[in-house]
Amino acid sequence: MAPTRAQPALPLLLLALTAVLLPGPGGARTSVHPPEAILPRGGSIQVNCSASCATPLMLGLETQLPKVEVDSGDNWKLFELSDIQEDSSPICFSDCGHDQETALATITVYWFPEVQLAPLPPWHPVGDNLTLRCLVTGGAPRARLSAVLLRGEEELSPRRPVVGEPAEVTATLLAGRGDHGANFSCRTELDLRPQGLGLFQNTSAPRQLRTFVLPVTRPQLVAPERLEVGTLEPVDCSLDGLFPSLEAQVHLELGEQRLNSITTYHEDSVSAKATIQVTAEQEGIQLLRCVVRLANQTRATHSTVTVYDFPGPNLTLSEPEVSEGNLVTVSCEAHAGAVVTLSDAQPGPPSSQVKFLINASAEDDGRLFSCSAALEVARKVLYKNRTLELRVLYGPRLDERDCLGNWTWQEGSQKTLRCQAWGNPAPLLSCTRKTDGALLPIGVVSFVKRELDGTYLCRAVSSRGEVTREVFLKVLWDNQNNLVIIIVVIIAALVSTLVLAAYLYNRQRKIKKYKIQKALEGATMKLNTQATPP
Incomplete structure (x- = not known):
């Protein structure tokens, strides 16, 4: 990123306004202008070397930098130094007939560093410490260079000097939910304000942090223990206490088959719903799995599902409509492994097929026959029933x-x-x-x-x-009612008269019988008296 300045800068080259004279032996002087200079790396500068005498025997500039003499006079020469890559101290020298004299110039080179924030983990757990690393390559002068780590525009640590090559500046923070989606960066500052240039800042490209919470608990899976071939059954899988829930992925698997599910997100939870329809090829015990994936981690749970095929029993009548007196065969047959019970059939050993004969009568018209099939699936007995009605044709009653x-x-x-x-x-x-x-x-x-x-x-x-x-x-x-009453009254009167007459007759007969009996008794006594001797 290109450097920025914190304040308006002065011209890149600050030249000394006055010459610095270095005394030599014999009192002669050689001067250099400018004695101090600061310029960007790769820049150029003109250096003037002059002698105190009018016609020096020698006058020049000693340096390892590329130089070109651009102008001269009786006691001065102007040199241009170019492509200056690092700090340098060129020396002006002169000879005025005595010992050689020198003057030292100081050139400071500045350049902006490359700054980069070390890559962040793809996901970082909430509540764990996160160490940010800022890598600084190059830059000068290092004494005026510092670095600081940022969250957005918030400084996470004090400014620290840049030491080493490359230099590394770190800061540690406790990651939280608020850090999810936050941008982190590193900024360097080259402070050249004392040299009159200003404050230059260079910021790395931002890196976004993603934090997460994934509980150690397993997802909750709600599914049937048994699945019948051809039927539809719902399945639900959910997990609470995760963050951010919108980033979570949930999928359901039955055996090797991935189920089409609909995912619903809530504040701190996620759930997926699917509908299972199995085929006869999947009959048996199948593994149902639910996997929740967030960040670079997963939470999974599973259950076993028993897939079974259990069609209803086949109940048949040899003739569903027969004439009275005909024989009818009642038959009930179920899927292999099931046990059937047929109403009105004689008890027998468990079987998948039962049948019996009846002689159809009028009383059998509308008679219902019921067949029940039982199949044990995953420790539970399931039942399916079927009924049929028999129609018997018979004459009027x-x-x-x-x-x-x-x-x-x-x-x-x-x-x-x-x-x-x-x-x-x-x-x-x-x-x-x-x-x-x-x-x-x-x-x-x-x-x-x-x-x-x-x-x-x-x-x-x-x-x-x-x-x-x-x-x-x-x-x-x-x-008719009056006639009946009269007849009833007459009959009652006749009955009463007959009863009274019978009573009176019977009474008179009893009285007469009594009198006769008394008379007989008196005669008997008299005869007995006469027969006794005096």
């Missing part, structure tokens, strides 16, 4: 339990006439009065009339036959 044979209703009441025929297919039912063919209303009768009285013939008809049944409906009305 019209039993007393479904259609009563006698009804006695009061005129004007509300009744429900229940009469239902059974059969498969469902039969058509009609009830007509035998005398005139009038229809008997089946269902709710809102108002019972005497005209409904009579004997009816109910007929149930389907494609599989027909059946009939006589039913009797008696409707009671007021006149």
Whole structure:
């Protein structure tokens, strides 16, 4: 980076305004101008050598620097020194007939150093010390050169002199979260203000620091223990307490397969969700892994998943719809390794297939058969069920339990006439009065009339036959009620009379029998008395 100046500089060459005279033997003097000078490396300077005498025998400049005499007079010469790379002390000399005289000039060369901040680690843990190293190459004069380490524009240490080649200046700081993304650099300062030039600064290219926190705990993996072929199951993996969470990467793996996941970031946590769908080729125990990567470190966790194939049992009826009296085979079969249970089947040893025969009857119409398959997967027994309904075709049924044979209703009441025929297919039912063919209303009768009285013939008809049944409906009305009462009263009176007559008759018979018995007893006593001797 090109150097900068802290304040406006004076001209690069500062020449002495007065000559410095060096006394020689015999009182003669040789002078040099300028006696002191400072200039940038590779620069040029003109040096004037003069003698005190009018016509010196010798006059010149002794130096290892490239020089060219550019002008002269009786007692002076002007030399140009070029491509000055380092400090130098050229000597002017003269001979005025006596001993040789000299004068020493001092040339100081300045140049700006190369400054570089040593590379930072790609990531640095929060809470660990970080040592920054500033490398300074070259630069002069070193006595006026210092260096300082910076975070942004904040100075991390006092300015330190640059010593050695190359020189190294260090500073140590405790890395924190606030240092993440911060720029660090190194600045050198060449202070030539005492020479009237100014303060020159040179700053290295900045380097950005990335800090991180990654807990030692493992990610939390939420996944099923079992996965069925063809089904979809969610998987979730998360890790808390990391920084910066946006820099973390999470991926999920099932066996050799990397899962497509959606990553969600929070302030100090990260989570990934995926949906697993396995195939029959993956059947068995698979390893499910979750890996969280931050900085140059990883945290991983895993669990085992049992992949299984468990289709539902195959329940079949040899004939799902049969006529009454036919044989039906009920069969239940499951995937290998599963054990089936078939309703109504005789108990037997565990098997993946069970079957039995039934003789279909009307009572079997609508009968449900249930097949249950059980499979143990990863120490848990799983079940799958299937049911089938059997349809049995049979002729109409019209039993007393479904259609009563006698009804006695009061005129004007509300009744429900229940009469239902059974059969498969469902039969058509009609009830007509035998005398005139009038229809008997089946269902709710809102108002019972005497005209409904009579004997009816109910007929149930389907494609599989027909059946009939006589039913009797008696409707009671007021006149009938009075006649019934009179008859009941007459019968009651007759019964009472007969009972009274029977009672009186029986009583008289008992009295007469008693009198006869007494008379017999009296006669017997009399005969006994006469027979006794005096």
